Amino acid sequence: MAHKLSIFRGLVTFKSNIQKIWGVLVFLSIVTAVEVALGIIKPSFLLTPVLGMKGLNWVFIILTLVKAYYIAWDFMHLRDERRSFTSSIVLPLLILIPYLIFILLVEADYIYNVMLDGFVSWNF
Amino acid sequence: MEATTDIVENESVWGGGNKPLNASYGKMMMWFFIVSDALTFSGFLVAYGFSRFKNIDSWPIADEVFYHFPFLHGIDAPMYYVALMTFILIFSSVTMVLAVDAGHKMQKTKVAIYMLLTIIGGAVFVGSQAWEWKNFIQGEYGAVETKGGQILQFVTADAGERVSLESFASTLPTDRAQHTGDEGLWFVSESSLPTYSVAEIQEGFLANPDLLIKTEMIDATTGHKIVLDRAASEEKIAQAVYVVEGANLVRNEYGNRLFADFFFFITGFHGFHVFSGVVINCIIFFNVLLGTYDRRGHYEMVEKVGLYWHFVDLVWVFVFTFFYLV
Structure with missing residues (x-):
């Protein structure tokens, strides 16, 4: 079975599939370590809000998506599948999940403001 | 440009036995099950995000809730334990890929060893989650x-x-x-x-x-x-x-009532997936030992349960981010 043995757009190429697996493990471990380190240190320059959320939270979310990409592409070997098969799996998720996030978080923010500005006290 | 189907000449396209998208029926259905399960989990996580954004100025801070580490009683160690759990699960994913790889080469003993390591990793993870729940339910300060x-x-x-x-x-x-x-x-x-x-x-x-x-x-x-x-x-x-x-489904000492509900529900649903993954892995493990796939001529079943197992790992990556980091 032929495997595509390069990651990072061909920047790193491995000799065998087994070596690639260990390489991806090292990469995922580094990303997790960076996440934990950032979570413990909480650098102050990352705590300023960017697009309605702390900058640090955006860093965490982007790093999570990076990890998810490598788990799906190398561990679940989507990299070795047909393009059309990969798309039929990934596209529904890429379309539906951001949509769901968008409508629910906007609604939640609206409810937050109603409860904040309303004439009812929630803190008693 | 890769085509969706192979063009087969002089063969009956309608006679069955074709593999559209070059994936077998079982593997494709496992993938589509994973897609639907991924949508279920995103529904849960987005619902959690909804409640969190609704109570954005009063949601519990994860570091003040999860700070336990085994044998370090009373020491404030936020995140180290879940980081360890994450690493255990990623590592069990690696042994699973190695099992699939050995399966492609028809190496029965290697598949069995790597499957066993995967099962152990999964069991350790479920045990860690149980310990995490115990601390959460018991509480410390009141x-x-x-x-x-x-x-x-x-x-x-x-x-x-x-x-x-x-x-x-x-x-x-x-x-x-x-x-x-x-x-x-x-x-x-x-x-x-x-x-x-x-x-x-x-x-x-x-x-x-x-x-x-x-x-x-x-x-x-x-x-x-x-x-x-x-x-x-x-x-x-x-x-x-x-x-x-401590915490139950009605109230918890950490803050907003919904916080404990979502914690129990989402990590519980994920833990149930890990548990069922371990059970399925055990079944496949014994089938490997009995030589079922050796006789069948291919180890595709190992690949299919591997997909499920990696999916469990993938979900944990998101749960980890949204419950412990963000």
Whole structure:
């Protein structure tokens, strides 16, 4: 079975599939370590809000998506599948999940403001 | 450009046995199950995000809830334990890929060894989650709840450290006993009573002038929970109606009621996936040992359960981010 043995757009190429697996493990471990380190240190320059959320939270979310990409592409070997098969799996998720996030978080923010500005006290 | 189907000449396209998209039926269906399960999990996580954005200025801070580490009792170690759990799960994913790889080469013994390692990794992860739940349910410090459902925690005035209820609660004579079916109304049940009554907490708090109340509200500039001054604390403690120790599905000592509900539901649903993954892996493991796939000529079943197992890992990556980091 032929495997595509390069990651990072061909920047790193491995000799065998087994070596690639260990390489991806090292990469995922580094990303997790960076996440934990950032979570413990909480650098102050990352705590300023960017697009309605702390900058640090955006860093965490982007790093999570990076990890998810490598788990799906190398561990679940989507990299070795047909393009059309990969798309039929990934596209529904890429379309539906951001949509769901968008409508629910906007609604939640609206409810937050109603409860904040309303004439009812929630803190008693 | 890769085509969707192979063009097969001189063969009956309609005779069955084709593999559209070059994936077998079982593998494709496993993938589409994973897609639907991924949507289920995103529904849960987005619902969690909804509740969190709705209570954005009072949601519990993860570092103040999850700080336990085995054998380091009383030491504040936020995140290290879940980071370890994450690593265990990623590592068991790696042994699973190695099993799939050995399966392609028809190496029965190697597949069996790697499957066994994967099962052990999964079992260790489920055990770790059970320990995490135990700490969460038990709680450590305790808190009181006001009539409006706000959780009030207790901290020292000088260092701002959490104080447990037992360290300051006074003892009052009380006639209140646990209601049991054989000594009262047999059709009425009561959950176990807290160790202290509200009056005992209130009196103990008033007798200790170096204690302050920590509210649920987050200070937007510092990102910490707001601590009331002594006068406001004394006013607030009078509003307490419940003593909360640990967590259940109704109330928890960490803050917003929904927080514990989502914690139990999402990590529980994920833990159930891990558990079922371990069971399925065991079945495949014994089939490998019995030589079922050796006789069949291919180890595709290992690849299919591998996909499920990696998916469980993938979900944990998101749960880890949204419960412990963000």
